[in-house]
Amino acid sequence: MHLLTTTRDAILAPLQSVAGIVEKRHTLPILSNVLIEKHGEQLTMLATDIEIQIRTTTAGDLGGSDASLTVGARKLQDILRALPDSAEVNLTLDDKRLTVKAGKSRFALQTLPAADYPRMNLPEGEGTRFQVTQKTFKRLLAQVSYAMAQQDIRYYLNGLLVIVDGGELRMVATDGHRLAYAAAPIEADLPRTEVILPRKTVMELARQLGDADDALEVVLAGNQSVFRFGPIELVSKLIDGKFPDYERVIPQNHPTTITFDRAPLLSALSRVAILTSDKFRGVRLVLEDGLLRIVSSNNEQEEAQEELEIDYHGDALDIGFNVTYLLDVLNNVSHEQIEWHLADGNSSALITVPGNAHFKYVVMPMRI
Amino acid sequence: MPQIRVLPDLLINQIAAGEVVERPASVLKELLENAVDAGSRSIEVALEQGGVRRIRVADDGCGIVREQLALALDRHATSKITSLDDLEHVATMGFRGEALAAIAAVARTTITSLAEGERHAWRIDASDRQPAPAALNHGTVVEVADLYYNTPARRKFLKTEATEFAHCDEMFRRVALARPDIAMQLSHNGRVIHRLPPVEHTKRAAALLSDDFIHHARPIDADSGILRLSGLAALPAYSRANRDAQYFFVNGRFVRDKLLTHAVRQAYADILHGQRHPAYLLFLELDPAGVDVNVHPAKIEVRFRDARAVHQFVFHAVSRSLAAPGAAATGLDAESGPARLPSYRQPDQTHPAAIQSRLAMDSGARDAYRGFVATAKPEALGHSPASLTSVGAADTSMARIAATHTDDDAPLGFALGQLHGVYILAQNRDGLVLVDMHAAHERILYERLKTVLDGRPAVQRLLIPAVFGIGSKEMATAEQCADVLAEMGFEIAPAGPTQLTVRTVPALLANAAIPELVRELLGELADFPASQVVTARRNELLATMACHAAVRANRQLTLAEMNALLRDMERTERADQCNHGRPTWTQLGMADLDRFFMRGQ
Numbered sequence: 015m016h017l018l019t020t021t022r023d024a025i026l027a028p029l030q031s032v033a034g035i036v037e038k039r040h041t042l043p044i045l046s047n048v049l050i051e052k053h054g055e056q057l058t059m060l061a062t063d064i065e066i067q068i069r070t071t072t073a074g075d076l077g078g079s080d081a082s083l084t085v086g087a088r089k090l091q092d093i094l095r096a097l098p099d100s101a102e103v104n105l106t107l108d109d110k111r112l113t114v115k116a117g118k119s120r121f122a123l124q125t126l127p128a129a130d131y132p133r134m135n136l137p138e139g140e141g142t143r144f145q146v147t148q149k150t151f152k153r154l155l156a157q158v159s160y161a162m163a164q165q166d167i168r169y170y171l172n173g174l175l176v177i178v179d180g181g182e183l184r185m186v187a188t189d190g191h192r193l194a195y196a197a198a199p200i201e202a203d204l205p206r207t208e209v210i211l212p213r214k215t216v217m218e219l220a221r222q223l224g225d226a227d228d229a230l231e232v233v234l235a236g237n238q239s240v241f242r243f244g245p246i247e248l249v250s251k252l253i254d255g256k257f258p259d260y261e262r263v264i265p266q267n268h269p270t271t272i273t274f275d276r277a278p279l280l281s282a283l284s285r286v287a288i289l290t291s292d293k294f295r296g297v298r299l300v301l302e303d304g305l306l307r308i309v310s311s312n313n314e315q316e317e318a319q320e321e322l323e324i325d326y327h328g329d330a331l332d333i334g335f336n337v338t339y340l341l342d343v344l345n346n347v348s349h350e351q352i353e354w355h356l357a358d359g360n361s362s363a364l365i366t367v368p369g370n371a372h373f374k375y376v377v378m379p380m381r382i
Numbered sequence: 383m384p385q386i387r388v389l390p391d392l393l394i395n396q397i398a399a400g401e402v403v404e405r406p407a408s409v410l411k412e413l414l415e416n417a418v419d420a421g422s423r424s425i426e427v428a429l430e431q432g433g434v435r436r437i438r439v440a441d442d443g444c445g446i447v448r449e450q451l452a453l454a455l456d457r458h459a460t461s462k463i464t465s466l467d468d469l470e471h472v473a474t475m476g477f478r479g480e481a482l483a484a485i486a487a488v489a490r491t492t493i494t495s496l497a498e499g500e501r502h503a504w505r506i507d508a509s510d511r512q513p514a515p516a517a518l519n520h521g522t523v524v525e526v527a528d529l530y531y532n533t534p535a536r537r538k539f540l541k542t543e544a545t546e547f548a549h550c551d552e553m554f555r556r557v558a559l560a561r562p563d564i565a566m567q568l569s570h571n572g573r574v575i576h577r578l579p580p581v582e583h584t585k586r587a588a589a590l591l592s593d594d595f596i597h598h599a600r601p602i603d604a605d606s607g608i609l610r611l612s613g614l615a616a617l618p619a620y621s622r623a624n625r626d627a628q629y630f631f632v633n634g635r636f637v638r639d640k641l642l643t644h645a646v647r648q649a650y651a652d653i654l655h656g657q658r659h660p661a662y663l664l665f666l667e668l669d670p671a672g673v674d675v676n677v678h679p680a681k682i683e684v685r686f687r688d689a690r691a692v693h694q695f696v697f698h699a700v701s702r703s704l705a706a707p708g709a710a711a712t713g714l715d716a717e718s719g720p721a722r723l724p725s726y727r728q729p730d731q732t733h734p735a736a737i738q739s740r741l742a743m744d745s746g747a748r749d750a751y752r753g754f755v756a757t758a759k760p761e762a763l764g765h766s767p768a769s770l771t772s773v774g775a776a777d778t779s780m781a782r783i784a785a786t787h788t789d790d791d792a793p794l795g796f797a798l799g800q801l802h803g804v805y806i807l808a809q810n811r812d813g814l815v816l817v818d819m820h821a822a823h824e825r826i827l828y829e830r831l832k833t834v835l836d837g838r839p840a841v842q843r844l845l846i847p848a849v850f851g852i853g854s855k856e857m858a859t860a861e862q863c864a865d866v867l868a869e870m871g872f873e874i875a876p877a878g879p880t881q882l883t884v885r886t887v888p889a890l891l892a893n894a895a896i897p898e899l900v901r902e903l904l905g906e907l908a909d910f911p912a913s914q915v916v917t918a919r920r921n922e923l924l925a926t927m928a929c930h931a932a933v934r935a936n937r938q939l940t941l942a943e944m945n946a947l948l949r950d951m952e953r954t955e956r957a958d959q960c961n962h963g964r965p966t967w968t969q970l971g972m973a974d975l976d977r978f979f980m981r982g983q
């Protein structure tokens with residue numbers, strides 16, 4: 015049964031946007047497959063790992079007859095990617111086998127019945143609904159997502175807190191040692207809603223969202239969230255848990271504020287980081303009158319030191335940090351300057367952007 | 383309303399027997415200990431039907447005079463202590479004075495004894511308690527027949543003859559290992575199982591324990607002035623699936639003590655696979671006042687006045703002995719026969735040349751051996767200094783010769799080449815050395831990382847303190863051990879009667895599951911004075927780092943690199959085992975190689 019004939023990219027592009035979430039190892043074989051539905055001139059692809067589901071719908075001149083099937087996502091993707099760019103691809107389905115033909119190449123793949131493919135139900139009820147530009151949402155994700163925990167026993171830290179409150183969208187992530195907060199205004203007036211997006215959803219969104227002003231529609235309802243942008247609809251379960259009270263963690267009145275140019279500080283830290291010990295990457299920041307010294311040493315007793323001239327006139331202060339936590343924030347904010355708020359060697363440090371209350375980063379010191 | 387009455391004597395003894403006389407082996411234990419306490423030089427044990435039918439223990443000790451024979455069978459009657467002060471400094475095996483009474487309550491017991499100075503022996507039967515004249519050359523013979531003849535319920539709990547005999551045999555071994563100076567014999571159903579002449583510790587151990595154990599054992603001898611630990615600890619290559627090869631004696635008394643087992647286990651921590659059990663034969667000696675043996679009716683557990691010091695002493699002594707680099711050479715010596723383990727070779731004074739040729743390799747082990755022999759047989763010290771000095775002199779002269787003979791200088795020899803990119807082949811004076819280069823390099827890096835990171839750890843302060851529930855026992859431990867925990871990098875504070883807040887964690891373990899880690903730590907601190915949980919977790923990380931950094935298979939090394947690795951191995955502690963307890967190298971001696979080609983046969 016002839017299914018469709020079209021250009022390689024018309025199949026590969028939607029396949030690539032859904033196949034990213036397919037897990038390599040699964041106990042359910044069908045979960046390594048992608049669901050392909052052809053209905054008239056419309057081609058729908060859907061993949062899921064039970065937690066997240068991504069669906070794309072594209073239309074084009076396809077020909078052939080209608081059908082639904084599931085086939086190994088990675089194999090199909092690899093085949094299509096290896097074909098020449100301009101190749102015309104012909105899919106036929108015979109006796110549960112999907113044949114992919116292009117030029118002189120021919121591949122026959124096993125399929126599993128489409129009816130067996132698990133699908134997530136869309137959330138019921140209205141929920142909280144808002145629109146935001148893809149660019150804004152992506153920027154906020156970039157500003158906080160690196161601070162998420164990975165495989166922490168406190169499962170709610172392995173995700174990102176999203177808050178909508180009135181006309182503001184906020185995101186918070188923490189791994190228990192540092193915390194990143196970012197906010198942006200949205201055109202809406204919504205009751206306060208808090209959800210925790212799983213790490214995988216956050217990563218997938220960061221990968222797929224564009225840098226343009228195109229709209230992203232977000233629905234938060236029950237224990238699910240839906241993101242619609244371009245041809246893609248992403249449905250994700252939410253993490254059910256109590257996120258720590260981030261407002262209590264952000265210090266308010268640190269007496270010392272130092273302004274840095276981001277780029278020189280970032281490069282100084284990157285250089286010093288070379289001579290830190292692999293596992294805990296501690297650097298010491300020594301503040302003196304008008305001078306910041308950044309010092310590190312490693313297991314082999316090798317030492318690095320950088321000096322930066324700063325506008326600081328107070329008591330000498332010696333404070334240790336995990337340099338990874340500092341590099342993370344400096345790499346992920348795009349502003350020219352940052353402000354560093356400090357109290358003493360045992361209290362947290364707050365990093366902000368001058369004249370902008372929408373970004374905050376808190377990091378705890380390390381005793382070295 | 384039930385009446386309160388004083389129980390009849392027989393019933394009291396039968397109740398006591400329930401505790402003391404668990405099976406024939408426990409009868410044997412009591413009788414052997416009595417024989418030892420009587421100052422015997424020779425003990426003979428005869429069993430019938432696993433000891434159920436008959437246990438006969440004959441010694442040549444001081445004996446019991448006629449008037450006291452009946453008293454010996456009485457409850458709480460003993461010659462071993464007279465006051466509480468004696469109890470606190472007890473040096474005899476027994477002291478409770480209830481074993482014979484308990485045994486007599488559940489078995490047909492007779493004692494025949496010839497006390498020093500008496501004209502002939504007397505015999506007493508526990509049933510009529512009337513001494514009658516008897517024939518005996520010396521010492522005491524205790525016969526216990528038909529165990530549990532009057533308590534059929536207990537009799538049902540007895541296992542097969544073979545099992546009961548195995549228990550008796552084990553009990554016999556324990557006493558024999560502790561007292562090699564006494565000649566001992568064990569026979570079962572008329573067949574002699576062990577015949578042990580009086581020797582020193584090492585020979586007795588060799589006679590009773592498996593050859594493999596002796597072959598893989600490292601001598602231990604540590605003395606802190608107050609505490610002294612000597613004996614043998616098997617290298618991980620000889621580990622066991624169960625705990626049956628663990629002999630620990632405190633002042634000559636076999637114990638199976640939680641604290642001591644734990645200390646030894648920790649010493650084996652990163653050289654032994656978690657599922658395996660170490661094998662050892664250890665003697666701890668300390669002032670009897672420093673240990674309370676009156677804890678357990680069978681005296682299998684003891685209590686130390688300064689538990690922490692004992693724990694640390696045992697841990698460090700065993701771990702130092704296992705760590706000493708390069709000494710596996712002793713265990714893997716290519717020669718065959720019982721003399722395979724050089725540390726057990728008696729200094730052969732008639733052939734000094736033979737000693738000299740070995741010294742360059744074995745001096746470390748020999749030093750330890752010297753100490754071990756000294757502990758094992760104090761009276762041997764009298765004549766040994768002369769031989770020791772001559773050995774010492776030979777040692778230095780040999781070192782000079784060794785300096786010119788580089789071959790002798792390197793226990794692991796010099797590299798010949800690489801085999802399939804996995805093994806390094808090297809030649810040393812005994813023959814061929816095969817080294818698993820990844821495993822060896824991994825251990826070298828691991829030990830290096832450990833040394834660097836010992837000391838004050840870097841500490842990460844938590845942004846969101848971890849708060850979690852713990853039990854009240856754990857909470858008490860947490861408060862008690864706050865200092866110890868702070869040293870490890872945990873700043874803790876109670877957040878409620880059963881809630882604990884952790885504010886800082888060691889930076890290396892910053893990403894570990896904190897509640898689980900702290901609970902494990904508290905659990906161990908509650909039972910043992912020192913915990914290695916954090917060190918162990920840290921070491922796991924270091925082991926991974928070392929594994930990733932070590933050379934992989936198929937990496938081509940030059941001869942210079944291989945030699946550098948061999949020299950590093952000789953310098954590194956525990957280099958004979960990889961991080962998972964597998965050996966890193968092995969030796970094929972010339973004799974082994976000759977055998978392949980049937981040379982000299």
